[in-house]
Amino acid sequence: MGKSLNIGVIYGGWSSEREVSIRSGKNVLNALAKREYNARGINITKGNIKSVICNNNFDTVFLLTHGRGGEDGTIQGLFEALDINYTGSDVTSSALCMDKILTKYFFSSLSLPTPPYKIVDTKNALKEKQHFPVVIKPRREGSSVGVSILDDENDLRKYMKSYGNLSTEFLLEQYIEGREFTCGIIGTGDRAIALPVLEIRPKNKFYDYEAKYTKGMTEFIVPARIPDSLSSEIKELSLSAYRSAGCRDFGRADSIVSTEGEILLLEINTLPGMTDLSDLPMEAKAAGISYEELVEKILLSSLKRI
Ligand SMILES: Nc1ncnc2c1ncn2[C@@H]1O[C@H](COP(=O)(O)OP(=O)(O)O)[C@@H](O)[C@H]1O
Numbered sequence: 001m002g003k004s005l006n007i008g009v010i011y012g013g014w015s016s017e018r019e020v021s022i023r024s025g026k027n028v029l030n031a032l033a034k035r036e037y038n039a040r041g042i043n044i045t046k047g048n049i050k051s052v053i054c055n056n057n058f059d060t061v062f063l064l065t066h067g068r069g070g071e072d073g074t075i076q077g078l079f080e081a082l083d084i085n086y087t088g089s090d091v092t093s094s095a096l097c098m099d100k101i102l103t104k105y106f107f108s109s110l111s112l113p114t115p116p117y118k119i120v121d122t123k124n125a126l127k128e129k130q131h132f133p134v135v136i137k138p139r140r141e142g143s144s145v146g147v148s149i150l151d152d153e154n155d156l157r158k159y160m161k162s163y164g165n166l167s168t169e170f171l172l173e174q175y176i177e178g179r180e181f182t183c184g185i186i187g188t189g190d191r192a193i194a195l196p197v198l199e200i201r202p203k204n205k206f207y208d209y210e211a212k213y214t215k216g217m218t219e220f221i222v223p224a225r226i227p228d229s230l231s232s233e234i235k236e237l238s239l240s241a242y243r244s245a246g247c248r249d250f251g252r253a254d255s256i257v258s259t260e261g262e263i264l265l266l267e268i269n270t271l272p273g274m275t276d277l278s279d280l281p282m283e284a285k286a287a288g289i290s291y292e293e294l295v296e297k298i299l300l301s302s303l304k305r306i
């Protein structure tokens with residue numbers, strides 16, 4: 001199905017994750033070509049987006065744009081308006097999951113467990129009493145940009161001086177000591193399935209930008225070496241969050257299991273990295289799903305909407 005469609009693989013974009021997106025795009029393009037789909041890659045920029053989308057007459061697009069503009073509902077809205085089918089979550093789910101504050105409201109309203117939090121702006125952060133240590137996060141960034149662990153008021157003051165301009169609002173989350181996991185999901189609604197859970201063990205104090213993008217700075221263990229019952233609980237919680245947020249085709253939910261054994265959701269990524277070395281493809285591989293098969297599954301899941 002879909003072999004005769006004119007498929008655009010859209011990557012690049014203008015967020016800080018542009019380079020990863022290009023790698024994801026090239027890998028996906030390669031996989032689609034191997035499976036004999038009629039796919040063409042488009043490296044989009046703010047300068048060429050209008051012309052390339054209008055000139056190519058795509059029947060459907062495979063979106064691999066990460067971060068701001070590409071994962072937050074913006075580009076999804078463009079394809080909605082043009083009536084072009086696209087892979088991945090729609091405008092609302094993408095915008096919800098990209099916004100760390102809205103995500104907290106969403107988790108809380110459904111009683112999905114997540115670390116306790118507080119919302120501050122640059123003005124009130126230093127006036128109010130905080131319970132350190134906390135993890136501070138700008139409202140709408142990704143890739144751990146601007147994420148930092150603060151041990152005391154002095155750290156908070158220094159942070160605001162250096163990063164206060166990243167956002168008008170910040171999330172202050174209770175720092176959770178524990179182990180970090182991520183669970184990939186493929187499919188939509190009742191058909192969505194969870195892939196084997198992956199443990200992320202960064203060499204740094206947390207999974208920061210350096211640990212994410214420097215080879216050797218993080219150890220990935222998949223399937224995670226944890227009891228089956230814990231792995232099932234992580235999968236169930238991740239699936240529940242993904243389905244409730246209305247996510248589609250593929251995604252990844254990140255969580256921390258505290259030293260007390262409580263699973264706490266951190267976030268849902270609606271457009272996770274798709275390089276052959278990214279988390280989701282690694283998890284698929286552990287489930288016996290090759291990279292090419294994974295790419296095809298995501299595409300076919302999206303084509304059900306045509
Ligand atoms: N409450 C927390 N306690 C401990 N570590 C955290 C907490 N929140 C985030 N982290 C660490 O920071 C990283 C990035 O946070 P996350 O909320 O996933 O933001 P991003 O969207 O930038 O990935 C996580 O992968 C984890 O290592």
Ligand SMILES: [Mg+2]
Nearest residue numbers: 143254266267
């Ligand atoms: Mg994250």
